[in-house]
Amino acid sequence: MRVSAKVRRQIKHRKRNAAGAKLNLVSLMDIFTILVFFLMVNQSEVRVLQNNKELTLPASVAESLPKENITITVQANKILVHERLVWQGRDKQAALTELDKIKQSIEQELKFHLDKKLQNGSIKAPESGWPVTILGDATTEYALLKEVMAICAEVGYRDLSLAVEQKSKPVQAS
Structure with a gap:
């Protein structure tokens, strides 16, 4: 067919x-x-330094992004070095009265982290010092922050950065 x-x-x-x-x-x-x-x-583009609801960072119009390094969180009643609790007190005033204890515990923790970095032997200390970021609560006493910065400088962490919340710049009408 x-x-x-x-x-x-x-x-x-x-x-x-x-x-x-x-x-x-x-x-x-x-x-x-x-x-x-x-x-x-x-x-x-986005860096999150802390995820702590109790900590309120001061606001700023700074544009530089934070670097990944050791963080020191300073609150009214506690201090943490790289998420590890090194001091806890009753209130703001307790921190100012126990500065020797705070200094000793922060130094000990920073030296521990520094020893971990230097175990390789290939890493040399930067001229400006090791970097550290300080997250200070907006209500923290300036004297306490100043003391923490001095402790960091003594140990060799002289490249200090203060963490802030970025706020938008005011828009100018044209």
Whole structure:
């Protein structure tokens, strides 16, 4: 039996479509690749130093991003060095009366971290001193912050940074 051209075309069309629909993943992969690169590039723009609800940092218009280094958290009734509690007291005034105890515990913890860095032997001390970031609560006495900064300088952590919350700059009307 002879088959007409129309029937042959219909049979060919049915065979081609019988395999089912094919999903083209190339464009989907392109989109996800672009998304991954976008997220990798932009993830470094935000740095979170602390996740403590009790700590309120002072506000500032500073634009420089914090570096990854040792952090000292100074609150009214406790002091933490790199998330480790080194002193805890009753209130603000207790910190000012127990400065010797605070100094000893902060020095001990900073020296411990410094010894860990120097165990390699390949790392040399920077000329400006080792970096440290101080997260001082907005209600912390300045005298206590000043004392903590002096302790850091004595141990060799002279590259001091004070952490602040970034506030937006005032918009000037033109």
